[in-house]
Amino acid sequence: MRRAIQNARRLGPVDVVDVRDDPAAAELARVLATPTLMRTDDPRVRIVGDLRDLDAVRGHLGPPYDDPSDASATGHGNG
Numbered sequence: 001m002r003r004a005i006q007n008a009r010r011l012g013p014v015d016v017v018d019v020r021d022d023p024a025a026a027e028l029a030r031v032l033a034t035p036t037l038m039r040t041d042d043p044r045v046r047i048v049g050d051l052r053d054l055d056a057v058r059g060h061l062g063p064p065y066d067d068p069s070d071a072s073a074t075g076h077g078n079g
Contacts, residue, residue, distance in 0.1 A: 035049070045061060
């Protein structure tokens with residue numbers, strides 16, 4: 001789980017919900033397996049696993065995450 005969170009944060013800012021702490025949120029989001037990464041603006045886009053292949057993750061997430069040179073999407077911008 002820690003690896004997935006670390007990898008997700010390489011993509012940009014993320015909100016982490018621990019299903020043990022908030023099972024209702026997981027149920028509401030229809031999370032069936034963990035770890036799950038999902039776009040809040042398009043809940044149909046979900047990835048389950050440790051996200052080790054960031055190029056594949058970016059491609060699956062689509063814009064703006066599919067462009068690794070975009071600093072705002074990758075979390076490598078200001079700050």
